[in-house]
Amino acid sequence: MQLDHATIVTADLDTARRFFVDVVGLTQGARPPFSVGGYWLYANGRPVIHLVEATVPGTSVRAAPRIDHIAFRLESAAEWQALLARLRATGVAYQTAQVPPMGPQEAAMQIFVALAPGVVVEFVTALHHAQP
Known part of the structure; x- marks a missing residue:
């Protein structure tokens, strides 16, 4: 077994995408036409980070349990x-x-x-x- 991907839900998709592409070195690639915005970011031909547009307002309080x-x-x-x-x-x-x-x-x-x-x-x- 291996980790398939991590999903990050964020209200700031572009900042997250730029970080993972420009700093981490992942590449933006194909993504199915889901009903919410987002990006799939690839490493070695696999989509390892899924960025998903937040559809409800965030909170600064860290919930537990959490990843x-x-x-x-x-x-x-x-x-x-x-x-x-x-x-x-x-x-x-x-x-x-x-x-x-x-x-x-x-x-x-x-x-x-x-x-x-x-x-x-x-x-x-x-x-x-x-x-x-």
């Missing part, structure tokens, strides 16, 4: 450095955290971006990929 965030794993130092360059070039704010090693799992580096209230995107890579 807290989605995460993308970057497998090389080149991917990691390219992501950092795009974040800086677009002025997107982010926070970093280091995950210590655990058993056979090596240390990792994380980047967290708060895309909108209640919507967090994480990027993670092996710590050695994140070293300059």
Whole structure:
């Protein structure tokens, strides 16, 4: 089994689309003609992020239970450095955290971006990929 996609419902479709295309590096692709607006964003030929236009007003209160965030794993130092360059070039704010090693799992580096209230995107890579 593998994760098929994540759906993000937002009142600001264009900002979310620009983030995932311009910063994350996904591509906008075909989407069925649903009755609400949205975008399907692709990685490696698969639609992995579904953006859906919010049809009811949002709230700033975080509901529980909820899905807290989605995460993308970057497998090389080149991917990691390219992501950092795009974040800086677009002025997107982010926070970093280091995950210590655990058993056979090596240390990792994380980047967290708060895309909108209640919507967090994480990027993670092996710590050695994140070293300059």
